[in-house]
Amino acid sequence: MTEYVIRFLLGGAVVSAFAMLGDVLRPKSFAGLFGAAPSVALATLGIAVYQHGAEYAALQSRAMIAGALAPAVYSFVVCQLLIRTRLRAIPATSLSLAVWLTIVFGLLALAGGQA
Structure with a gap:
C-alpha cells in the first residue's frame, strides 16, 4: 500500500514539474508533451531504482x-502510405x-528484453 502512495506522490510531483515546464515553453503544444510521458517514466524509473537496483532500471x-x-516509425510509415500510395x-x-x-x-x- 505504501508503494502506491509513494508512486502517487512522486508521480504527481514530477507531473506537476513537467507541466510547469511545458507551460513556460513555446509553442504551447509542448505542454501536453511534457505533461505526461517523461514525468511518468521518471517516476517509474525512480521507483525501479529504489526497489530493484540500477541494472533493472537501465x-x-x-x-x-x-x-x-x-x-515514431509507425507514424512515418502511415504518413508515407497515406501520401504516396493514397x-x-x-x-x-x-x-x-x-x-x-x-x-x-x-x-x-x-535492448536485452524478453521478447
Missing part, C-alpha cells in the same frame, strides 16, 4: 526508448501495425 529505460521509437486510413494503419510490431519487438530484443 533495462527498463532501454525498453522505454524502444517503446518511444516504435510509434491508401485510405484503415488499410494504411492496419498495414503499418505489422511494421510497428516488428520494430517494437526487434528493438526490445536488441
Whole structure:
C-alpha cells in the first residue's frame, strides 16, 4: 500500500514539474508533451531504482526508448502510405501495425528484453 502512495506522490510531483515546464515553453503544444510521458517514466524509473537496483532500471529505460521509437516509425510509415500510395486510413494503419510490431519487438530484443 505504501508503494502506491509513494508512486502517487512522486508521480504527481514530477507531473506537476513537467507541466510547469511545458507551460513556460513555446509553442504551447509542448505542454501536453511534457505533461505526461517523461514525468511518468521518471517516476517509474525512480521507483525501479529504489526497489530493484540500477541494472533493472537501465533495462527498463532501454525498453522505454524502444517503446518511444516504435510509434515514431509507425507514424512515418502511415504518413508515407497515406501520401504516396493514397491508401485510405484503415488499410494504411492496419498495414503499418505489422511494421510497428516488428520494430517494437526487434528493438526490445536488441535492448536485452524478453521478447
